[in-house]
Amino acid sequence: MSDTEFAALALRPASQVMDLPRLGSHFQSPLSFVRSSMRRMMNQHWRIQRSRFDLNEEGFGTAIYRIDTPNARYHCVILSAYLPPEKRSDRVIADQWDISFVLVAGDLDEAQLVDLRRNVPLQEAGRFDARVLVLSRANRSLRNFEQFVSALAEGTQPDPRQLANVGYLYRTTAVYGNGKFGIADFGCLQDNADFKQPFSAQMFAVYLLRHFSIEQIEHMARARNPQRAVKLDIALQRYLGVGNSTGLGMAPFLLNHPQLVDQWILARETGLARVAAQAADPVRMQRFHQLLQRAQLHLQQTVTEDLRQHEQDLQTLVDLTLLGDWLNRQPASDDLWSSLLAWSEAHAGMGCQELLVSLLLELYPEQVTPLADQMGVLENWQLDAQMPLDELRELIEQHYDWALAYDFSDTDAEHFFWYRSAEKEEPRLGMRAEEPGAEKEMQLGIARNIQRCHRALLDHLRAHPNQLTAHFLIAQPAFKGTVRRLQGMAQCTYGEIRTNLLARDMLPIHLLRCKLAFFGAGKFDPKSSRWVRITLFQGAPLVSEIGQPFADDWNFAVMPKGDH
């Protein structure tokens, strides 16, 4: 994106875009990581071949896939084992899973395989080296797994409604990259054309799990009933995704990597502004209506027991119908897309508004998908030590007015504290007035930090009106992190997520959804305000379809046959 283009685009303001409930209303888009990963695989004709498949009739054993891209070779090693029922848990504190797997760079030798067999099932307790790019584990969806195997073994197809309710056979509970437990640092991938974009290696590993899950249940069905067993119908294979269960651990990531978040949001908003500047024509309008109908059906088929999410989904469906009606009354015009955005802001809830953004991003792929190559950023904080203190004060008051507006004399504003539990360092939320540990809280209260810094700065300025930022920080070193952050974020278009993460009415689920939508998640199914189950790759092309013509049109998957 050139500076000239950037200046000319009408970007939505940060005050609107960085509002937490809005971020928590995002849907997947062409910029989501599963979408860009799939485009790379399809456009470059990656070859994925099974090189070992030693599974018994229960599906336990080892599977290995070899992957050849135009740039390199990789292997995915999947270990499947019996999981005692009492060990089954989605939480970080679990220590055993149905399957564990790794994505490894290069060729595999027997010695490495022996080492992997010993360490991969241990997950966090194992040790790895930089040949391993991704480490993950997953549990079976008990509901789907047995019914799918039984149906196939009987020579019938499972009921598609099962996949509409729970869209996967396996649910990952962590997908580790970037140096965890000795695996490759993200820096190792900076020159790797296949996986240099954030989370691309992790998303690819998840895609391989989806492929394995299909091959595994077909194998089990055959083993159970060799005469009658059938393969899973192709339409159901495509409708099958991979689940993921995500908790509070995702929230600190977003707060601790604001430059990366800024980059992601900037790409999305730039894409939107580019689309809004296009003149609508009948072909694009028809395409929009098709996308809208599919998204409505997808949302109708999204099942959640979470009341807040359910009500928001219902409201979004009502709004989408009104939006479609309004659009039907409009002729093609130069400013139709921006008018549609404006209509949604005036008449619809955030769910509809942000779903509209995702749909608009589909309309002009040539304007949008190149931005998917700009989702990475070299995170770098540079203190401006020479900045005069009155300038620093203005910076805070201009860019962090939202943070200064919170009233921290109200105990509800500091109701929660975030901490790491001694139990596998699981991130948790505690109530400050009732639970021990607040003195060890994680520094996620950005708004509170800004207020404290602002107050100390005003005091310092009164005594030393002509001093510089460095003088303030030499006298008050505790504010260095805050000052450096705010100086850096003031140069970003979007920057900070505008919320008080300590407030009683704060919903962490919004943070989780924002990040998961960038991953490409669908079927958001919150299990509480602090953890959520989602589905990835539902509707994506199959491994056997890599190399065939590809339209990049698989978002908002709907149940085969199209109705309930």
Place this chain on the structure above:
Amino acid sequence: MRVSLNEIQVMCRKAFEGMGFAAGDCEDAADMVGWLQLQGLDGIGALEKALDYLQSEAEKPFALRYEDSVLLVIDAKGQSVLRCAATVVEFALSKALRGGQAVLQIHQCHNRLLLLGYLGRVAELGLDVQARWGDARQVRIASFRAGNGCPDLHIEERSCAEDVEQSITVIFSRPATPARPQASAHAALAQGFSVHEATWLRLKQLAEQVLVESTEASRRNGAGGGSDID
């Protein structure tokens, strides 16, 4: 044992947090240790030597003793440079970028070798940097060429033992010709980094000080409750 750069940075950050470092200082100090390792220097080993000081001292602000457009004199009050020297290095850097040259003197400081991590990053930004510090018998000189974060290290023996102050002097200067940045050290990342298990364990114990003991209530509700049933 071999560990990744990310593990070093995360472990050090938590350990510094466990020792009571302020936000900002934790990240600076941890990144600096990681940076030293990336340059082939023993950042973790140097940190191990510093831990005794760090754990016994209570943080107090450095004092600014003198300042003009070129010179910055700081009193660290007997603390480790890890505490908040990053800020004064940034301050001296900004003077050098503005005027072409700056001199930083930090008096009454410990763990001076670790300052090199900060200075290397300054060199990468395009300044020549030379640091001198010593003890009763030796003077150590570390020289960085602009654009290259890896220093030349030189030791001079003193002719007779001197009673010297625990200080370090750093000269920053803009080179006559612009610096050419050196290639980054990605190759080192793929090998991982060797650290002593005992040192790693010590850091882990410090890092554990930021953890909150689990209770049945926090186990049940702290991460969200809700049904885990499939």
